[in-house]
Amino acid sequence: MNTGVRQDFESWVHARSQTLARSAYLLTGDVHLAEDxxxxxxxxxxxxxxxxxxxxxxxAYAHQVMNNLAIDGWRRRSRRLYEVTAPEAVDGRSVxxxxxxxxxxxxxxxxLTPKQRAVLVLRFYEDYTEVQTAHLLGCSTSTVKSQxxxxxxxxxDLAPDVLxxxxxxxxxxxx
Amino acid sequence: MSSLRDHLDDLARDPGHxxxxxxxxxxxxxxxxxxxxxxxxxxxxxxAVAIAATSLPLxxxxxxxxxxxxxxxxxxxxxxxxxxYVYRDSSLPADSGPLAGVVQRxxxxxxxxxxxxxxxxxxxxxxxxxxxxxxxxxxxxxxxLKGKNAADANxxxxxxxxxxxxxxxxxxxxxxxxxHPEPRERYFHSDQMPAFWNAGSSAxxxxxxxxxxxxxxxxxGVLGTDGSMTIIRNSRDLPSGSQPVGWFSTTTVGFxxxxxxxxxxxxxxxxxxxxxxxxxxxxxxxxxxxxYASLSxxxxxxxxxxxxxxxxxxxxxxxxxxxxxxLRTKMPVPSDLSGPCQPTxxxxxxxxxxxxxxxxxxxxxxxxxxxxPIVADPRLGAGCSVWAARALEGGPERTLGGLLFGTDSTWLxxxxxxxxxxxxxxxxxxxxxxxxxxxxx
Numbered sequence: 001m002n003t004g005v006r007q008d009f010e011s012w013v014h015a016r017s018q019t020l021a022r023s024a025y026l027l028t029g030d031v032h033l034a035e036d037x038x039x040x041x042x043x044x045x046x047x048x049x050x051x052x053x054x055x056x057x058x059x060a061y062a063h064q065v066m067n068n069l070a071i072d073g074w075r076r077r078s079r080r081l082y083e084v085t086a087p088e089a090v091d092g093r094s095v096x097x098x099x100x101x102x103x104x105x106x107x108x109x110x111x112l113t114p115k116q117r118a119v120l121v122l123r124f125y126e127d128y129t130e131v132q133t134a135h136l137l138g139c140s141t142s143t144v145k146s147q148x149x150x151x152x153x154x155x156x157d158l159a160p161d162v163l164x165x166x167x168x169x170x171x172x173x174x175x
Numbered sequence: 176m177s178s179l180r181d182h183l184d185d186l187a188r189d190p191g192h193x194x195x196x197x198x199x200x201x202x203x204x205x206x207x208x209x210x211x212x213x214x215x216x217x218x219x220x221x222x223a224v225a226i227a228a229t230s231l232p233l234x235x236x237x238x239x240x241x242x243x244x245x246x247x248x249x250x251x252x253x254x255x256x257x258x259x260y261v262y263r264d265s266s267l268p269a270d271s272g273p274l275a276g277v278v279q280r281x282x283x284x285x286x287x288x289x290x291x292x293x294x295x296x297x298x299x300x301x302x303x304x305x306x307x308x309x310x311x312x313x314x315x316x317x318x319x320l321k322g323k324n325a326a327d328a329n330x331x332x333x334x335x336x337x338x339x340x341x342x343x344x345x346x347x348x349x350x351x352x353x354x355h356p357e358p359r360e361r362y363f364h365s366d367q368m369p370a371f372w373n374a375g376s377s378a379x380x381x382x383x384x385x386x387x388x389x390x391x392x393x394x395x396g397v398l399g400t401d402g403s404m405t406i407i408r409n410s411r412d413l414p415s416g417s418q419p420v421g422w423f424s425t426t427t428v429g430f431x432x433x434x435x436x437x438x439x440x441x442x443x444x445x446x447x448x449x450x451x452x453x454x455x456x457x458x459x460x461x462x463x464x465x466x467y468a469s470l471s472x473x474x475x476x477x478x479x480x481x482x483x484x485x486x487x488x489x490x491x492x493x494x495x496x497x498x499x500x501x502l503r504t505k506m507p508v509p510s511d512l513s514g515p516c517q518p519t520x521x522x523x524x525x526x527x528x529x530x531x532x533x534x535x536x537x538x539x540x541x542x543x544x545x546x547x548p549i550v551a552d553p554r555l556g557a558g559c560s561v562w563a564a565r566a567l568e569g570g571p572e573r574t575l576g577g578l579l580f581g582t583d584s585t586w587l588x589x590x591x592x593x594x595x596x597x598x599x600x601x602x603x604x605x606x607x608x609x610x611x612x613x614x615x616x
Contacts, residue, residue, distance in 0.1 A: 046205020
């Protein structure tokens with residue numbers, strides 16, 4: 001593996017790190033778990049970097065890996081489990097001035113199944129279409145639709161104040 | 176907040192900044208994974224190849240590795256140490272190539288003769304009538320009564336390298352029916368009589384009868400692989416009841432005749448049909464088994480056995496020079512001897528067929544000088560067997576089963592192929608599941 005390839009990887013990571021970190025946080029609800037998830041994802045992307053780069057789709061591959069890891073419960077076998085808790089301390093300090101809505105949404109997200117969270121993140125945060133989401137998660141489009149419907153319904157039930165004004169968005173093409 | 180995306184973005188923005196990413200560690204981790212994956216792939220590949228190699232006998236019935244003498248393709252140059260169970264029965268091809276032997280199998284579900292390749296593959300000889308199939312020393316030719324039933328069975332010599340069949344239409348089992356009170360063929364050969372091949376595998380010497388003879392009855396015939404037939408008739412020097420025992424030389428054959436005192440041996444010139452030499456065996460037993468009386472390939476020794484009493488040993492007499500007829504040695508009869516069945520002489524040994532159903536060692540062949548060189552799966556029901564001398568002289572074929580188990584007859588030695596196949600199936604499933612999981616990542 002030559003230096004140029006490694007530099008390509010590093011450049012890509014620097015460009016995408018924030019997006020991946022945020023998605024990881026939404027999937028896990030925990031900064032430390034998000035760090036582990038991003039690190040594991042990047043390791044797997046690095047493992048197949050040649051092939052991924054040839055296909056020209058490192059972003060999609062990274063999301064595919066990250067969501068499948070989260071769904072497969074890669075952390076379930078490890079020492080820490082998902083917990084629905086109050087906003088955690090980050091580097092010893094509390095999350096500053098967390099609005100009530102933010103806490104409610106986080107707790108509602110953590111009550112979804114990993115797959116429902118993954119569907120929501122891909123569809124409504126990463127702006128992937130239903131077809132693209134189905135491809136990334138390795139399931140059918142109808143599964144994506146039903147998972148989306150159930151996830152949104154559950155979010156509305158769990159955080160009615162936050163999502164009261166939210167309606168399902170029409171299909172959005174990948175930018 | 177007007178959309179879910181805004182909510183999510185607002186939720187993840189600040190914590191996202193706190194997520195620390197170590198690019199160096201990610202790259203190193205990826206490279207370690209890459210190397211590990213390659214190692215695992217290589218290990219899986221080696222394991223798959225190994226298991227496929229061990230499972231191959233299930234499909235091909237034999238696993239044979241290249242042998243040093245395979246260049247001589249027209250001669251059976253090896254014998255199989257192990258006769259594995261036949262999962263898929265198939266008929267003997269006309270051009271199977273040289274064979275190592277012929278095995279009779281007897282079971283409540285099947286009975287018949289199976290040809291055996293030097294690598295241990297077995298084929299059923301479909302059109303053999305009766306029990307007696309004889310194989311030439313080089314393994315190229317078989318001679319037997321060829322036909323589905325007694326009425327249409329004629330003696331035939333097959334060439335297993337070319338597929339050519341030489342039929343002797345004048346020689347049959349002598350079957351008659353209401354429409355044919357006399358056999359249509361002239362000569363009679365029983366399916367329970369042995370045949371003796373010359374050392375060059377070009378002619379076979381066997382007992383015949385003549386339905387139409389009134390005075391000079393026929394004693395035997397010498398049949399060439401080229402279709403030639405030489406009849407040897409009884410005479411005052413070669414009385415009726417003389418039985419063939421083999422070849423003294425390329426042009427002379429031997430007979431033995433039971434007498435009231437001691438058996439007599441006659442050497443007959445095939446070209447003239449005349450007895451050229453006769454001598455008595457110094458044997459107190461006047462009876463000689465038609466199956467076990469036989470000459471060594473060089474004509475120097477004759478072996479006999481009185482089959483009427485089971486405990487009587489094999490006797491080996493000198494057949495040359497002034498000492499012709501003198502007893503040279505005796506050999507006890509193996510307890511699992513298969514009979515009636517012809518022994519096989521090589522240039523150095525005598526081999527006796529044993530019954531794998533009788534003994535507990537799975538043996539189908541006993542070497543007089545010691546050892547059981549060939550074993551058979553008990554499920555085969557292998558009994559009488561005859562073998563090509565060149566195959567036995569060439570030593571065992573290097574097969575995987577032979578390398579692993581030699582001539583063991585343990586349960587594992589006969590079922591390792593099934594176990595290997597099961598392991599291969601498990602490995603395939605494991606590989607499939609592993610591949611599916613990897614694809615998901």
